[in-house]
Amino acid sequence: MVLKFMSKKFIVLFFCGLLICSMQASAACTAIYVGSDVSADGSTIFARSNDNQGVKANQITVTPRVENESGRTMPVSIDGSVKTEIPATTYKYTATPYMNSTRTSNDLLQDAAVCSNEYGVSMSMSVTAFPNKAALEADPLVKNGICEDAATDLVICQSKSAREGVEVLLGIIDKYGSSESNIAFIADQKEIWYVEMYTGHQYVAVKLPSDKVSVFGNEYSLEYLSDYEDNITSKDLFSLAEQKGFAVHGKNNEINLLDTYSGNETITNYSHMRTWIGHQILSPSKFSADYNPNTTYPLCFEPDKKVSAEDVCQLMRNRYEGTKYSPDETGRKDMRVIGSDTTMSAHVVQIFSNLPAEMACINWISSGPPVYGVFIPVSNDCINISDAYGADQPAGDGNKFDTDKYAYYLFKDICTRCVGPDNYKSYGKPVQEYWKNAESNMFDGMSQVIANAAKMNDSASRAKYITSYCNDMQNKVFEDGKLILNNLTWSQGDNSNTFKIERNPETHQMTGKEVTIPTMELKLDASVFELPQLIEVEDS
Secondary structure (H helix, E strand, O other), X not given: OEEEOOEOOOEOOHHHHHHHOOOOOOOEOOEEEEOHHHEOOOXXXXXXXXXXXXXXXXXXXXXXXXXXXXXXXXXXXXXXXXXXXXXXXXXXXXXXXXXXXXXXXXXXXXXXXXXXXOOOOEEEEEEEOOOOHHHHHHOOOOOOOEOHHHHHHHHHOOOOOHHHHHHHHHHHHHHHOEOOOEEEEEEOOOOEEEEEEOOOOOEEEEEOOOOOEEEEOOOEOOOOEOOOOOEEEOOOHHHHHHHHOOOOEOHHHOEOHHHHHXXXXXXXXXXXXXXXXXXXXXXXXXXXXXXXXXXXXXXXXXXXXXXXXXXXXXXXXXXXXXXXXXXXXXXXXXXOOXXXXXXXXXXXXXXXXXXXXXXXXXXXXXXXXXXXXXOEEEEOOOOOOOHHHXXXXXXXXXOOOOOOOOHHHHHHHHHHHHOOOOOHHXXXXXXXXXXXXXXXXXHHHHHHHHHHHHOOOOHHHHHHHHHHHHHHHHHHHHHHHHHHHHHXXXXXXXXXXXXXXXXXXXXXXXXXXXXXXXXXXXXXOHHHHOOOOXXXXXXX
């Protein structure tokens, strides 16, 4: 790998998908970054939806620290046949992997998706992206190289800083190659890195500016290395493109990485529209309210105002509301939105520079689609996870859609019943409103819990206190989710009728007016998500 000081921008997808779909493990995701200087509370924020068609259940886990156990390995390749040795000592981390039932029935690795370790280092991978044909022909993907499903926990279990995490990831690519074209975030309390992995051995990583934000769908965004203060590249990133004749030069005759490794060949509305709406929402003064497929949206841009983690949660639910592209409001069937019902899980990660590293990361996790679900808190200081979110469905239960035991199935079912033009007004909106209020209370509560915990001298008491609050919120969400699902099932059964025209109840004459389904009423109290007064953990 080559280290330099400088970098920026991009575009991507479906046309080239046919070239490499057999090697790409994941389908489609959306990612967001908010620098600490432009976030509402000074935290660094990054987020990603983990999207894929089908029923793929996940859980939240805490993997403990391991001391001085040599000879251990972890998988590199998608089929697990290629493994790499890991250090004798590995670090405690949280993750959101597939359940055993999903791994077994779909022949998958665990895909940790997002991890935060005891040193305050967090990673999310991947947003699948698509290089152009010339780049792939020059440096094909490697069948048994590193893949999305293996990378995140492999990197985080052995990295004490974001920079070290980047070097671990890129070192793995140098040694084994890459089987997929991916994008990753790796962050700590001081900095965050953005990594684009193009082909079998070509990559670039840049340190993102703290005064900017980013939003992108399944497409590359990085244009010029000179736009960035610090970067790491594969040793042949530029020479390969020059020698094989696909290099594209731009400002000051510098190679434009976006046009060189991706370019117009890979642009698709499927991805580019999600990039547009993120830019438009966070910076409406600079980006048009109407989508233009020919616009190149920068990787990093200035928001019109400071952005909170709650704002990011809402952006992760965006379905082009209020535009002519909204599938719910227009009935369009050709719109790929951010807030998709195909989301397996989603996360919004906050990293605070003013806290001890072992409690600096808060992962807001949605198990199942967040569009009609809720983000719950998980600290990197947590000792364990509630049964509702931490339970692992056994391998033999891969075909059991169990909403009573597992949060993923519960929120997948709620979303399925709320999504779409026939359901979003009567059922979806009251569900979204309730979870928004609950989420707001949890953000306030977690802020107070973290402030209280920071004053505690005993680390074990502090971890117990934080864990108690997070698990309490997870359990409350799960119980309220079951009440909401029951309410939905009852209401939809009560209103079920393929005959949609009003009639005179006395004469049975049809009036010609279409029946309006009433808005579902939820008799739930979001104040239960305010900071509980019952959590008492003595400092010792």
